[in-house]
Amino acid sequence: MRLPVRWRLIVQNAFKRWTRSQDAREVLAAASLQAWLSFAVVIPAVLALAALAPGARDFFKLPFRTSLACLVPALAVGIAFALLHRGRQRLETWGWLCLLPGIATLHFFLASLMALAAMPGALVFAAGLLFTAGYHGRMHRVAPSQPFVALGTAVALGLAALLSRTEQHLALLAVLSPLALLLELYAGSFALEHDRARAETEQLRAAVQAQLLEQQERDVGRLSQALVQILGYNHDINNALMSVSAAADMLSVMGVQRNALPRAEFEELVREVNEGLTRIRDMVVEIRQKGRRSVSSEPENVDLVPVLESVRTSLGWRFPDVAIELQVEGPAKALVRGGVTTMRRVVENLVLNACEGNGARGAAKVDITARTEPYSGRLELLIADDGPGFAPEKLEAPIEGLSTTKPHGTGLGLYTSECLIRASGGTLERGNRPTGGAQLRILLPRELR
Structure with missing residues (x-):
């Protein structure tokens, strides 16, 4: 009793x-009522041509009525399946069970044509059987671990063998039947591996996007905190300036009216001016230090090679349709x-700006070239793309923050990069x-030897 229960669980799983491995929308589209009605019109017409047309009749020697009778089960099951699932977006368990005999009867029809036709024509129908088996193997994810479609195909081929006209037909079916099953299993296994690789790629892409979002959230948080601090400094500086301004006004009045205040009050005003100026100087120094962020003093x-490779990999996941090419000529430090x-x-x-373009159109290819500038000996980094390029008015104006053509952009990417390059003693052009697209040229100093 324990063995049948165990096998039943294995089959159910x-x-x-x-x-779960099926694409229900693809299956329903392939088995739609329109597809089966077209099949019901076209296939009998093809059979009639093969059986009755001059030339083809002698080549195939196909009995029309018998071959048409072999087609009826496939049409009946297929049209019934299409009617039961008309307007549906998914398949229930009973729907998948109904699908299996539909595939098997179709394979039986194709194999029966091999068994009924004369030997030269049987080879033509054999090619159709192999193609259909491979197609169904891929679409229905046939594999040794889930061989339900393959079992139906094996039964259909066995029944078709009973219709063999000669021993040659029987031998042909004996050779092609295992080949059709192997092709079905191979195509299904390949499709499953492709699905698995695509799922892993999607998971990796989702993980990378989650990391990018997390990094952006941290950056936004730090920026918000810095803005709050800067606004606080602005308030404090205004207060200090008002105090210094008031004290300066009093001192200017005293300059006109000598001995207007006692010496103690005069010294208090001078001390107030000095303290206010000191507070302003300290706050300005602190703002400058925060503005420098992680940029060190020295x-x-x-080495640009690992940096460029890392950027190409990370943005390659984010923009899979953009070809990011990297070329390094000589030392790149x-x-x-x-x-x-x-x-x-x-x-x-x-x-990233090159990949996104102007928001409406991005680049399909980005070329990154690192080499030594021949005249100055500095490192030259070229980033060229085939996108929309820069508008003429943008090239004439200086690089500014909060200026962008992208609907949801900030314009800080190019501006920040230009500031960081300039802080390192480099230039950005x-x-x-000439062939279309934008090009950025970066020159950076190199270590003296």
């Missing part, structure tokens, strides 16, 4: 796994304030390529 020698962090931030902002 395999059947559930098979149904430049660091950065530069002195950058903030080290690898700053360099990655600059390159990622600029390549914009332009358009």
Whole structure:
């Protein structure tokens, strides 16, 4: 009693796994009522031509009525399935069970044509059987772990063998039947592996996007905190300026009216001015330090190759339709304030802008080239794309923040990158390529040897 229960559970789990691996929308589209009605019109016409048309009649020697009778089960099951699922978006368990005999009867019809036709024509129908078996194997994810469609195909081929006209037909079916089953299993297994790889890719892409969103949230949080602090400093500076201004007004009055105040009050005003100026100076220094963020005081020698590879990989997941090509000519090292962090931030902002384009149209290809500038010996980094390029008025105007053509952009990417490059003693030049698209040219100092 325990063995049948165990096998029943194995079959049930395999059947559930098979149904979960299906694309119900693709199955329903292929087995729609319109498709089966077209099949019911076209296939009998083809059979009539093969059986009755001059030339084809002698080639195939196909009995028309018998072959048409072999078609009836496939049409009946297929049209019934289409009617039961008309307007549905998904299949229930009973629907999947109804699908299996529909596939088997179709394979039986194709195999019966092999058994009924004369030997040269039987080879033509054999090609149709192999193609259909491979197609169904891929679409229905046939695999050794879920062989339900393959079992139906095996039964259909066995029944068709009973219709064989000669021993040659029987031998042909004996050879092609295993081949059709293997093709069905191979195509289904390949489709399952492709689905698994695509699912892993989607999971990895989702993880990368989640990390990007998390990083953006942290950046927004730090920016919000910095803005709050800067607004607080602005309020404090205004208060300090008002105090200094009031004290300065009193001192100016005293300059006109000598001995207007006692010495103690005069010294108090001077002390108030000095303290206010000191507070303003301290707050300005602190704002400058916060504005520098992670940029260190001394430049660091950065190897650009791993930075560029990392940016190409991360943005490649985010923009799979954009071909990001990398070319490095010779040593690619530069002195950058903030080290690898700053360099990655600059390159990622600029390549991201190239991929996004102007918001309506992005680039299909981005070329990144790192080489030594022949005249100055500095590192030259070129980022070129085939997107819409820069508008002429943008090239004439200086790079400014909060200026962008993208609907949801901020314009801070190019502006921040230009500031960081300039802080490292480099330059950023914009332009358009003669063949179309934008090009950015970055020059960075290199370590002295």
